[in-house]
Amino acid sequence: MTTSGELVGADPAEVLRRVFGYDAFRGEQRAIIEQVTGGGDALVLMPTGGGKSLCYQIPAIARRGVGVVISPLIALMHDQVDALTTLGVRAGYLNSTQDFGERRVVEAEFLAGELDLLYLAPEALGSPNTMSLLARGDIGLFAIDEAHCVAQWGHDFRPDYLNLSVLHERWPDVPRIALTATATTATRDEIATRLELRDAPRFVASFDRPNIQYRIVPKVDPKAQLLDLLRGEHAGDAGIVYCLSRASVERTAEMLVANGIDALPYHAGLDAATRSTNQRRFLREDGLVMVATIAFGMGIDKPDVRFVAHLDLPKSVEGYYQETGRAGRDGQPSTAWLAYGLQDVVQQRKLIDTSDADRSRRRVLAAHLDAMLALCETVQCRRVQLLDYFGERIAPCGNCDTCLTPPESWDGTIAAQKLLSTVLRLDRERGQRFGAGQCVDILLGRKTEKVVQHHHDELSVFGVGADLTEPEWRTVIRQLLAQGLLAVEGDYGTLALTDASADVLSRRREVMLRKDPPRPSRRSRSAGPRTTAPEALAGPDAELFERLRAWRAATAKELSVPAYVIFHDATLRQIAALRPTTLAELGTVSGVGESKLAKFGESVLTTIA
Incomplete structure (x- = not known):
């Protein structure tokens, strides 16, 4: 079995096949890997499950020196390193979970060039000891994983990521690859600026996850x-x-x-x-x-x-x-x-309006929420x-x-006018503002204690909404909030008109609303488990797949690693369908590289037999 240390200078496709057990790259993986292996920088946007890790793991193996991976995921570094070690890749990590002795072993391996990949948390780069260690080693590349953490307006901002420009300043000739699973154009621009990757080619894979x-x-x-x-x-x-x-x-x-x-x-x-x-x-x-x-x-x-x-x-x-x-x-x-539901919209709007953020930040938060509401509606x-x-x-x-x-969609203009008129009359005639519940009670003509107490049964809009049910009125309110035709104000989430409300009240704007589908009855719902996986297996093959899963679970427990580190379900399905009888046949299955074949091959063949 070839060790990963013997693959320096190898063609990336050879590394893919021999280490990871795959015959072909997906999408732009090859172009990205060749860019970085050749010493160039790259900004990579690829969906979760799209194979981002290979884009820096293969260059780290194929290039001279150690690939240093900056990752915010301290709690997962152990499993990441276990997965690579199972593949025969020389990997280690340095973080706050290790004792002095463990750190010393990894540091020695790094300085001796006995690692392909070293994982570090971004906080570690603030330590003089870590920077001194890196300065004494031979670094093949820097990989900045979860790069959206550098963006101030991103959803997982980490202040320590703002200091990562130091990598380019201290090691200008070492290629850098920044990777993230999701980023808008604005976030991509911010990543490129903050990490000084403005001139790096951007590789943007399809974000579609059709499954x-x-x-x-x-x-x-x-x-x-x-x-x-x-x-x-x-x-x-x-x-x-x-x-x-x-x-x-x-x-x-x-x-x-x-x-x-x-x-x-x-x-x-x-x-x-x-x-x-x-x-x-x-x-x-x-x-x-x-x-x-x-x-x-x-x-x-x-x-x-x-x-x-x-x-x-x-x-x-x-x-x-x-x-x-x-x-x-x-x-x-x-x-x-x-x-x-309605309360989600009220709560999120209120959180933004009452936050300590400045006006520009609140505008950004509101724009993010508006896009999410548009997706829902x-x-x-x-x-x-x-x-x-x-x-x-x-x-x-x-x-x-x-x-x-x-x-279905329906013309909700009249319903919107009734609701907005209720909010308007409460404000102008009574100098009062109430939440959604009180407005719905007024529209439905309910003489609740609160309605009678405030004489809301005397309003001209009292009872004009009897043509809709309470859930339907709550849907109307939710969608008017989503469309910016209604606002939420104050700590109690009271309803208020917006500048756009006037166009609806004056009949200058039509309001189309989405009709919520009826909730399926319990009788019509499936009572059993899904049958999608393993969808291609039946009879003896399905039985063998379950035996292989049981073998994998026992092996994973023995080695104290997650089951997927041994083999993915997709690999076990192929094995169950192929039923190999020799190591050579087993080695043709996607996901079975040389290291896993040597470690687990005989056990798999025994399980099949």
Whole structure:
């Protein structure tokens, strides 16, 4: 078996085949790798699961010197290094989790040129000791992973990333590659400026993830809706559920466990040991559901996450895309599901209006939210709108809720006028402002205690909205907020008119609204688990696939690594279908490189036999 140290100067395609076990590059991988291997800089934008890591790992192996990877993911460095070591790649990391002895061993390996890749956190570059160590070594390239963290207006800003321009200043002749899974044109420009990569070629892959089905549903009873999704479509699957608050994370995780679903919480309020344990279990065990705030997820390499569910509205399209992109890294059918309602819009608008940010920052936040609301309210293809945000044009996908069940739109001008008139009369005639609930009660003609107390039953608009139900009125309010025809003000989320409201009230503007689809009855929902994977296997092949999964689980436990570090499901499916009887035949399977063939080949053949 060839060691990675013997591949310096090798053709990138040879490294791909012998180390990683793949016969062909995907998309622009070859062009990126040749650019960096040849000593050039690069700015790479590639979706999660698109193969970004290979774009710096292969040049690090093929070039003389050590590839230094700047990564914010301290909690995941151990698994990343384990995965490379299993492939026969010489890798190590330096971070705050190591003791003095462990650091000394890695530092010695680095100085001796016995590593292909060294992982560092960006904070480490602020240490004189780390900078001195790097100055004494032979560096082949710098890779800046999760490069969107450098952008002030990005969704995962890390101040330490602002200091990474020091790499170019101290090592002007060492090539640098910056990589991210999502960035608008403005964010790309900011990355290039802050990292001094203005002259570097930009490689922008397609952001389309066709295996992910995007679905956004009206929020009725979100926890019950989530249970329906998990039981009906993703029974036994690994997935991530995102919540806005720590308290919501805890409550949702407890609810899932109480309903027989293995779930773990993750948020910044948990102690570091609990977070680390829960993350480690999620990566290494099958079928776990992680309920988390957005503090969880960046850099998660688990390939078989079958769903990502949001119980609260994300703050931006970039954040939403990044989070949903953690599903289906293996290319298998997966679900991105979001429950979205009026209170989400009210809450997000209020958070922006009451934040301590300056006016320009609030404008940026509002623009991000507007784009997210437009995605939620569209009657067009979700994927078309999502990719358009990143400057990519595609035809309707046929694999999102609006394509599969096209929503109806209706002329909501009169309904909008009734609602806006209610807000106007409360303000002008009574000098009062109220939230959505009071406005709906007035429109429906309900003589509640609060309505009678404030004499709102005497308003001319009292009872004029009986043609719509309460949920329908809440949908109207939600969409008027989304379209900027209504505003939320103050700590109590009261409704107020905007400059654009006048055009509706004076009949100069028509208001088209999306009709929320009826909630499917429980009887009509699927009661069993999904049948999408393994979709190409049946009978004895499917049985062999399960045996191989059991062997992989036992091997992973023995080696204390995540199961996907051994082999991905896609590789096991190919093995089950091919049923190789020799090591040479097994070596032809995609994902079986020389190191894995030597380490696991005989065990796989025994399992097959």
